[in-house]
Amino acid sequence: MARKAEIPRLELRINRLFNAPRDVVFELWTDPRHLIHWWGPKGFRTLSCEIDLRPGGAWRIHTEAPDGMAFSSYGVFHDIVPPERLVFSHSFDFPGRPLGPSTLVTARFTEENGRTRLTFHQGIFDAIADRDGHEEGWQSAFDLIDDYLSQKALRKESP
Numbered sequence: 477m478a479r480k481a482e483i484p485r486l487e488l489r490i491n492r493l494f495n496a497p498r499d500v501v502f503e504l505w506t507d508p509r510h511l512i513h514w515w516g517p518k519g520f521r522t523l524s525c526e527i528d529l530r531p532g533g534a535w536r537i538h539t540e541a542p543d544g545m546a547f548s549s550y551g552v553f554h555d556i557v558p559p560e561r562l563v564f565s566h567s568f569d570f571p572g573r574p575l576g577p578s579t580l581v582t583a584r585f586t587e588e589n590g591r592t593r594l595t596f597h598q599g600i601f602d603a604i605a606d607r608d609g610h611e612e613g614w615q616s617a618f619d620l621i622d623d624y625l626s627q628k629a630l631r632k633e634s635p
Contacts, residue, residue, distance in 0.1 A: 519541075
């Protein structure tokens with residue numbers, strides 16, 4: 477009997493548990509004052525962050541890589557249910573390169589005994605390498621959220 481070739485999933489799914497209430501974690505995702513501290517992989521620097529937090533509102537984050545290359549991540553919010561869910565498009569703008577494909581991100585925040593379970597979904601990617609690159613970047617960013625939460629001991633304080 478012939479075996480079916482396994483078809484790779486060109487979607488990204490990540491589950492993380494953060495040691496903070498979901499309203500705090502949701503705020504980290506939606507307030508530029510907090511986003512600048514964790515957006516992008518470790519070693520990257522957020523230069524600016526603009527968010528129009530409403531369905532149809534745009535977001536854009538300018539980032540600098542360790543090698544000095546600046547680029548933007550951007551998209552549009554499709555659905556916002558505080559503090560439960562964010563749905564937004566996600567694209568990159570690298571100088572001198574054609575725009576990459578847009579993907580749809582859904583971030584769900586569930587309260588678990590004072591902590592927050594993030595259920596993250598992004599897709600559909602054109603290639604496995606793109607999906608894997610995004611996974612590496614998001615996991616690193618989520619590590620930075622952990623670091624930011626522990627450093628700031630956020631209790632609804634300003635950064």
